[in-house]
Amino acid sequence: MSTLSHSSMDYSIEVSEDHEAFRKIVRDFAEKELAPVAQKIDVENEMDMGLVRKAGELGLFGIPFPQEYGGSSGDDLSLVLTSEELARFSAAFSAVVGANYLVSVPLFIFGNDEQKKKFLTPIARGQKLAAHAMTEPGTGSDVAGITTSARKDGQKYVINGKKMFITNGDKADLYMVFARTGPPEEGKRHRGVTAFMVEKGTPGLKVGQRINTIGLRGDQPVELVFENMEVPEENIVGEMGRGVNVALTTYDHGRVGVAAQGTGLAQAALEAALNYSTQRQTFGEYLLSYQQVQFKIAEMAAAVQTARLLTYWAATLTHKGTNFIKASSIAKIAATEAAESNAQKAMLIMGAYGVSSDMQVERILRDSQVIKTYEGTNDIQRLTIMKEIGKEMGVVG
Numbered sequence: 068m069s070t071l072s073h074s075s076m077d078y079s080i081e082v083s084e085d086h087e088a089f090r091k092i093v094r095d096f097a098e099k100e101l102a103p104v105a106q107k108i109d110v111e112n113e114m115d116m117g118l119v120r121k122a123g124e125l126g127l128f129g130i131p132f133p134q135e136y137g138g139s140s141g142d143d144l145s146l147v148l149t150s151e152e153l154a155r156f157s158a159a160f161s162a163v164v165g166a167n168y169l170v171s172v173p174l175f176i177f178g179n180d181e182q183k184k185k186f187l188t189p190i191a192r193g194q195k196l197a198a199h200a201m202t203e204p205g206t207g208s209d210v211a212g213i214t215t216s217a218r219k220d221g222q223k224y225v226i227n228g229k230k231m232f233i234t235n236g237d238k239a240d241l242y243m244v245f246a247r248t249g250p251p252e253e254g255k256r257h258r259g260v261t262a263f264m265v266e267k268g269t270p271g272l273k274v275g276q277r278i279n280t281i282g283l284r285g286d287q288p289v290e291l292v293f294e295n296m297e298v299p300e301e302n303i304v305g306e307m308g309r310g311v312n313v314a315l316t317t318y319d320h321g322r323v324g325v326a327a328q329g330t331g332l333a334q335a336a337l338e339a340a341l342n343y344s345t346q347r348q349t350f351g352e353y354l355l356s357y358q359q360v361q362f363k364i365a366e367m368a369a370a371v372q373t374a375r376l377l378t379y380w381a382a383t384l385t386h387k388g389t390n391f392i393k394a395s396s397i398a399k400i401a402a403t404e405a406a407e408s409n410a411q412k413a414m415l416i417m418g419a420y421g422v423s424s425d426m427q428v429e430r431i432l433r434d435s436q437v438i439k440t441y442e443g444t445n446d447i448q449r450l451t452i453m454k455e456i457g458k459e460m461g462v463v464g
């Protein structure tokens with residue numbers, strides 16, 4: 068696909084009846100089980116781990132993997148439908164589920180058979196929770212800048228350093244940890260970083276402070292500290308020194324899941340505004356009768372549809388494995404910003420109830436700030452889009 072000259076086939080979205088049947092299963096779970104506890108999760112800032120286990124039993128952690136590794140051989144579209152339906156009620160809950168894929172997907176793409184059996188299979192079956200540990204106090208977007216070190220000592224590596232903002236870091240049984248095994252190569256800063264699997268309870272692995280953020284309450288990230296943490300050599304995932312490639316490939320595949328969270332949140336704000344404006348009367352008229360409210364709701368509906376179409380399109384391309392990087396970045400920007408703008412419009416429509424912290428809309432606005440930030444900020448997505456356009460035009464490598 069070229070930016071300047073494209074085929075209409077590049078825009079196909081492959082949704083089947085199986086997808087819709089699957090969506091109904093997830094929606095049923097979300098409406099019956101998640102919706103009643105979503106506000107409590109946010110207010111108490113604690114995840115409902117019993118419900119997370121139920122999501123595992125439903126197969127929501129293993130969607131794209133083959134059955135031999137505990138999955139259900141679904142596709143990326145099934146994955147985004149799940150993320151969207153869960154985020155419609157609780158983006159925090161969808162984040163707890165989604166963070167597992169930041170470990171299971173790279174294990175599936177880069178892991179050997181033994182690693183897939185040992186680590187991927189229990190994650191996919193929902194028996195073990197996982198956390199992806201890249202970000203550090205001194206670096207986030209610039210993953211090549213990490214300083215956590217892994218020193219070879221016989222058949223094992225000794226890891227020292229600190230990670231920040233790690234989702235599921237306090238709940239995980241398994242961690243994918245990125246550390247420097249060597250210095251950056253001349254002209255290739257991203258070389259010299261390696262991905263390791265680390266098991267909970269490994270001596271030297273400490274869960275540090277919880278970091279309170281504006282949104283996704285109930286799923287607050289934590290610090291991780293590694294003090295002479297020994298990891299066997301066989302736990303290296305992918306090639307030695309090529310961990311940045313492992314991580315960036317993971318983010319390329321995972322970004323569309325964040326777009327789906329944005330779509331779910333944008334949809335929730337639209338529903339809240341519609342419900343409120345058909346029930347609340349001012350000066351003897353329902354709010355929905357005012358054109359000023361109708362225009363806002365029409366714009367919100369347009370934003371949801373745009374987000375959803377871009378997200379399903381990016382998921383279709385991700386599954387095909389073609390030209391999906393730019394599509395996913397576009398979808399992430401559009402959907403996460405739709406969540407923010409729909410929450411703001413819903414707040415205006417709902418007056419004092421819109422800004423009340425007992426109402427879902429205020430939570431949607433807070434959650435939208437976080438999803439704009441993680442898995443690559445939206446400005447980093449803009450850089451990615453420009454890089455991909457440059458490649459298409461043959462002007463940059």
Ligand SMILES: Cc1cc2nc3c(=O)[nH]c(=O)nc-3n(C[C@H](O)[C@H](O)[C@H](O)COP(=O)(O)OP(=O)(O)OC[C@H]3O[C@@H](n4cnc5c(N)ncnc54)[C@H](O)[C@@H]3O)c2cc1C
Nearest residue numbers: 199200201202206207208232233234288441442443444446
């Ligand atoms: C709730 C939450 C959960 C998270 N979960 C995880 C997790 O599970 N695992 C993990 O490893 N990390 C996680 N993160 C970290 C997250 O991925 C990073 O916060 C994110 O990548 C941004 O990094 P940073 O915060 O260090 O910002 P920085 O990289 O310091 O960027 C700061 C600002 O500068 C901008 N910027 C940076 N470089 C450029 C550039 N070249 N051009 C233009 N603008 C630029 C950014 O867009 C941003 O606005 C999480 C973060 C949050 C908030």
